[in-house]
Amino acid sequence: MMTTRLCYEVDFLSVGKDQDGDAIVLRWGRNEPGFWGYYEPVCNKNSLIEQKVVVIDTGFTSDRERIRYHINTYYKVDTVDLIIITHPDLDHIGGLNYILENMDVKELWIHRPSLHRKGVQVDNGRVTENSKTKRLRECKAKIEEAIGIAKEKGIIIKEPFQGLNFNDENGSILVLAPTKEDYESLLPEFIGEKSLNFSENTKEKVKIPITLYNDEDDLDDKDTTSAVNKSSTVILFCCDNDYSLFTGDSGIGTLERAYEYLTRSHNYNYFLNNLKLFQIPHHGSKRNLGPSILNKLFPEWRDYSYISAVISCAKKNDTDVTLKHPHQAVINAFRRRNINVYATAGLNFVHHKNMPGREGWWPAISLVKKPLYYEER
Numbered sequence: 443m444m445t446t447r448l449c450y451e452v453d454f455l456s457v458g459k460d461q462d463g464d465a466i467v468l469r470w471g472r473n474e475p476g477f478w479g480y481y482e483p484v485c486n487k488n489s490l491i492e493q494k495v496v497v498i499d500t501g502f503t504s505d506r507e508r509i510r511y512h513i514n515t516y517y518k519v520d521t522v523d524l525i526i527i528t529h530p531d532l533d534h535i536g537g538l539n540y541i542l543e544n545m546d547v548k549e550l551w552i553h554r555p556s557l558h559r560k561g562v563q564v565d566n567g568r569v570t571e572n573s574k575t576k577r578l579r580e581c582k583a584k585i586e587e588a589i590g591i592a593k594e595k596g597i598i599i600k601e602p603f604q605g606l607n608f609n610d611e612n613g614s615i616l617v618l619a620p621t622k623e624d625y626e627s628l629l630p631e632f633i634g635e636k637s638l639n640f641s642e643n644t645k646e647k648v649k650i651p652i653t654l655y656n657d658e659d660d661l662d663d664k665d666t667t668s669a670v671n672k673s674s675t676v677i678l679f680c681c682d683n684d685y686s687l688f689t690g691d692s693g694i695g696t697l698e699r700a701y702e703y704l705t706r707s708h709n710y711n712y713f714l715n716n717l718k719l720f721q722i723p724h725h726g727s728k729r730n731l732g733p734s735i736l737n738k739l740f741p742e743w744r745d746y747s748y749i750s751a752v753i754s755c756a757k758k759n760d761t762d763v764t765l766k767h768p769h770q771a772v773i774n775a776f777r778r779r780n781i782n783v784y785a786t787a788g789l790n791f792v793h794h795k796n797m798p799g800r801e802g803w804w805p806a807i808s809l810v811k812k813p814l815y816y817e818e819r
Contacts, residue, residue, distance in 0.1 A: 446472040446491055448612055448682035449796035452719060454752050455512060456786045457501030462725035462767050463533035464754045465501035465509055466688060469517050470494055470613035470681040473796065489518045492612055497525045497541065498677060498688055499534040506537030510545055512790075516800070521546040524608050524615065528675040528690030529553070530585055542591045550592050551602040551617075553673065556582050558626045602675040604703055613681035616707075618700035619692070620673060631669030660771040663732035665694040671724060676700040684795055686719035697723070697735050714740075719750050719793050722776070726753040726768020726785070736775055746781045750793055753809075757788030770812055777811035785809060 450470035457463040471490030495517055500509060514520060522545050527535050530553070541547065592599050600606060603622045608615040620628075665672070674690030676697065689697065704710060723730040740746055753768045768785060776783045784791055784806045791806055 446474045447796055449473050449490065449794070450613065450681040450684070451516075451792060451794040451797055452679070452686055453512060453516070454721075454754055454786050454791040455501065455505070455508060456757075456788050456790050457505040457508065457754070458533060458756050459504070460756055461502070461533060462755045463501045463505065463536070464499040464528070464690065464725075465505055465537065466498040466721075466754075467509065467513060467517075468496050468498070468679065468686075472612060492610065493517070493519065494523045494610060494613060495519060495521060496608075496615060496679075497522050499528055499690065500525070500537035500541055502533055502536035503540075504536070506540035509537055509541060513545070522548065524549045524551065526602055526615075526675060526677060527552040527588075528602075528677075528688075528692075529670055529673050531670060531691065534690065535584060535588070538588050539591055542588060542595065542597065547592070547595070547597050549598040549600070549608070550588070551600050551606070551675070552585060552588065553601050553625060553675075554585055554589065555629055555632070556586065557601075558622075558629060602677075604699070613679070616678045616680070617675055618678055618703050619676040619696050620699060624696070624699060625673055628669045628673050631672075660769075661728055661732050661736075661775060663694060663734045665729075665732070667691065667693040667724060667727065667729040671730070672696050674723070678704070682795060683716055685713055685717045686721075686793070687717065688721045689723040690721075691724040691727075691730065693723075693730055694732050694735050697731075697739070701735065701738050714744065714746075717749055718795075719752065720781070722751050722753045722768070722772060722783070724767070725755045726772045728769040728771050731772060731775065733775075736779075740779050740781070742779060744779075746779050749781045751776045751781050751783045752791055752793075753783065753785040755785050755787055768809075773809050774811045777809070782808040 448470070449472065450468065452468040453466065455465040455467065457465045469490065471493035473490055495513060497509065500506065510520075513522065522541065525538065525541065525547055527538060542550070589599060601622075602617045603625065604617055604619055606617040671691035672693040672695060674692040674696060676690070676692055677688040679686040679688065692700070704713065755767045773783050792800070792803065
């Protein structure tokens with residue numbers, strides 16, 4: 443009997459031509475030795491043995507075909523076993539309907555605010571349908587459109603709250619945050635926030651050079667990201683004793699909740715020893731990480747050179763003043779802990795185990811720590 447072994451691939455796709463977005467596709471399964479005895483998987487011509495394919499966020503509407511092409515080309519299937527939408531911003535949910543309509547999707551995890559209206563409270567009473575703002579209405583409309591497609595195609599639909607899992611004997615997906623209670627407590631804050639739609643004519647941002655800052659001195663624990671971002675799903679992927687942590691646009695409070703659950707459900711020291719991939723939240727924004735949560739997640743007395751931290755962000759150059767991500771203070775905070783930091787910035791990024799290299803792909807170059815960075819004004 444031929445021996446097989448566990449393997450996986452995690453792909454961060456470059457989405458959004460000049461705006462930051464998220465689209466992550468991953469698969470796990472088993473492969474077998476090739477002609478020369480190496481584990482040159484059957485995936486070069488076919489899918490993996492017992493393959494599972496998961497999509498975490500779907501980028502912008504314009505990225506929908508790119509996701510399908512990647513799965514067809516590199517995973518050799520037109521099937522997605524699970525789609526997870528971390529939160530309903532356009533740069534995360536844009537390609538969802540196309541994938542639901544054009545691929546064989548088995549299961550969809552997505553939060554549904556319309557099912558939680560009874561739990562939504564404001565200071566002067568309940569939030570009624572008439573009092574909902576444009577943002578909440580648009581959020582509901584986009585989600586329910588996807589729900590309608592999923593129901594019509596018989597796709598399993600679940601809400602990704604803490605403890606939900608998807609697994610087989612080879613790998614697993616576990617939701618660390620938010621809890622249902624946390625999600626419902628954030629719904630009133632959706633009201634009054636800017637629309638989920640991005641305008642083509644965004645206000646120009648100016649960046650002024652700030653010198654002599656060190657590491658995360660410009661980070662704080664205020665958790666000032668939006669409520670929609672705070673509702674993001676935090677996901678733990680495990681295969682062959684390797685861990686990957688995906689954070690969407692999570693805020694500090696959501697990461698705190700995920701950390702608390704992780705320490706209860708896992709041996710945290712073992713988790714840290716085997717954490718290989720960490721998604722830096724919200725494209726590297728300084729609003730989503732602070733010194734306290736960083737010190738909890740990555741205590742400074744350890745060496746983390748075996749961890750890759752990935753930022754999904756648009757391509758930029760030194761003269762571009764319109765793109766604020768990633769923030770150099772965030773990069774510095776990870777590099778100080780000797781964590782390798784990578785940004786998509788117009789390129790796809792793959793992390794894998796027991797898989798061959800891909801023709802035309804080359805080793806990624808880690809971002810560097812800099813004493814001078816720019817802060818948006």
